[in-house]
Amino acid sequence: MQVLGGPVERGDEILTTEALEFVAGLQRKFGARRDELLARRKQRRDEAARNGKLDFLEETREIRESDWQVAEPPAAIRDRRVEMTGPTDRKMSVNALNSGAKIWLADLEDANTPHWVNVVSGQVNLYDVIRKQVQLTTPEGKEYKLRDDVEHAVPLVRPRGWHFDDKNVLVDGKPVVGALVDFGLYFFHNAKEAARRGTGPFFYLPKMESHLEARLWNEVFTHAQAELGVPHGTVRATVLIETVPAAFEMEEILYELRDHSAGLNAGRWDYLFSMIKTFRENGTDFLLPDRNVVGMTVPFMRAYTELLVRTCHKRGAFAIGGMAAFIPNKKDPEANEKAMQKVHDDKKREAGDGFDGSWVAHPGLVPICFEEFDAVLGEKPNQIDRTRDDVSVTAEDLLDVKSTPGDKTIDGLRAAVDVGVRYIVSWLGRNGAAAIHNLMEDAATAEISRSQIWQWLHNDVVLAGGERVTVDLVRQVLADTEKQLRAEEGFPTENLGLAVELFEKVAVADEFVDFLTLPAYEHIS
Structure with missing residues (x-):
């Protein structure tokens, strides 16, 4: 051993x-x-x-x-x-x-x-x-x-x-x-x-x-x-x-x-x-x-x-x-x-x-x-x-997802990117329980965020405001999010670039990655 x-x-x-x-x-x-x-x-x-x-x-x-x-x-x-x-x-x-x-x-x-x-x-x-x-x-x-x-x-x-x-x-x-x-x-x-x-x-x-x-x-x-x-x-x-x-x-x-x-x-x-x-x-x-x-x-x-x-x-x-x-x-x-x-x-x-x-x-x-x-x-x-x-x-009954009310929106996409990237930054910094927007989040937060974006992207979803979910749109929201976080007072930016890279990898890749923590684990010791 x-x-x-x-x-x-x-x-x-x-x-x-x-x-x-x-x-x-x-x-x-x-x-x-x-x-x-x-x-x-x-x-x-x-x-x-x-x-x-x-x-x-x-x-x-x-x-x-x-x-x-x-x-x-x-x-x-x-x-x-x-x-x-x-x-x-x-x-x-x-x-x-x-x-x-x-x-x-x-x-x-x-x-x-x-x-x-x-x-x-x-x-x-x-x-x-x-x-x-x-x-x-x-x-x-x-x-x-x-x-x-x-x-x-x-x-x-x-x-x-x-x-x-x-x-x-x-x-x-x-x-x-x-x-x-x-x-x-x-x-x-x-x-x-x-x-x-x-x-x-x-x-x-x-x-x-x-x-x-x-x-x-x-x-x-x-x-x-x-x-x-x-x-x-x-x-x-x-x-x-x-x-x-x-x-x-x-x-x-x-x-x-x-x-x-x-x-x-x-x-x-x-x-x-x-x-x-x-x-x-x-x-x-x-x-x-x-x-x-x-x-x-x-x-x-x-x-x-x-x-x-x-x-x-x-x-x-x-x-x-x-x-x-x-x-x-x-x-x-x-x-x-x-x-x-x-x-x-x-x-x-x-x-x-x-x-x-x-x-x-x-x-x-x-x-x-x-x-x-x-x-x-x-x-x-x-x-x-x-x-x-x-x-x-x-x-x-267990699979009746289509009866779920609510819209798919650009604000929802932005929120998913924001909370997902914030969480990965925290995770890479050795903190797996992150306080984000007055909620205590764990890895499930980032998983649902990136998987939902992957699903919208690969099913050619058109959002409530008329925007089609594309790789370019996701990357633009990621870029905007990174810019906002770098300007946010007190936000730790040491791992921000890597977090954005990891989020993009698991959100837009052709093959769905089962757990984002697996590729992220390669970057910690």
Whole structure:
């Protein structure tokens, strides 16, 4: 095994010989199967594009129609009404645990640039989080430490998706699957201690596209627990249903993970990205309007979330709602009040629909989420017993994109370029959780922005103002955006030229790039 990344403070505590051997064992046992599943993704995408549809699997009908339940939830995650999300930097680690939320999604994925320093220091911080010894003193002398007067959020760690390889860790000369690096290091160092404390090890699993990928995770969990002498079923994982293919296999995904399942989550922005990616060449039936008008109440998103709650509660699993990404803004009270009302409305809808909890991206939103879920749950820890037998969702409902109201506009195009470029600049600067226009954005923001432009461009879309989306138009908007950002006071321009280049590459290329973070990763160490 080779570690190519440079030294990181306290990295020797994480990158021990024993921990690296454990990761190498995971790679040798499961890496080839991961490769096969990635190839299967492409085959299924090609089939969906060719047919213009997806459907529930006939070969797994028996699973959907038979009687089974996932394992009972551990006490530490029985109440998940408010979940804080964020990267695993040290300041965020302290603030998340102190936020008052029930859960902290400790993000090693979309809210984290996988720079080697971030990968390793995130593990250092999580080691301290589990042992309640995480604290920080900034160079300016400001102190961050765990408070004694709040119940600390329980961490659920989100490793990278199956598609991502870590170029800084090689086994037998090949990069190790990033998910196995993240999971393996965390599990090796913290599984027994978290289990002793009753706080894990718990996980969020991103970017999954099939129940076979869930089966692979289940095999990883089973192997890891046996290898380290951790009782089977100690691991619990919540799967983000953030791809369209996975929406057609929700029950099968729960079934594969049933001994280790902690439910499903409605990952809204990545789900829109996946809808575009899956049917990007299928014409008008799958063309979305400007991103900011595609809310959770449009027909295909409503079908997706209703089916998720129905599926989870049918099987005794948690249904966790989507992100409230607003950042409270004290400088503009009127705009802030409107934004907070939108958060109230969103969380009220989710609680009313039967979700057991939901995400927020800022501690200032924690009380709002509590207020709306408390109003529905009261003293109950969750509403798994509300099985939503009234819900009936068809394949056609899940794919009813054409009923989405709204226009495709030049302002929407400009906004997509602006937020996409801003985010890539932040990502290249090692910050994967970026505050942009009073929203906390992660990689899904840039993905939906560039994929929508790609789709409009390659489907010859004419915008509401009469402009045809062409390569020249996209490049002109990119040039205007770069000029505006260079003139913007305080905007970091060090990586701006590269960000514009990367955005153009993934937005106008003839071949659609599956994830923009893959070519971007080539530019960080």
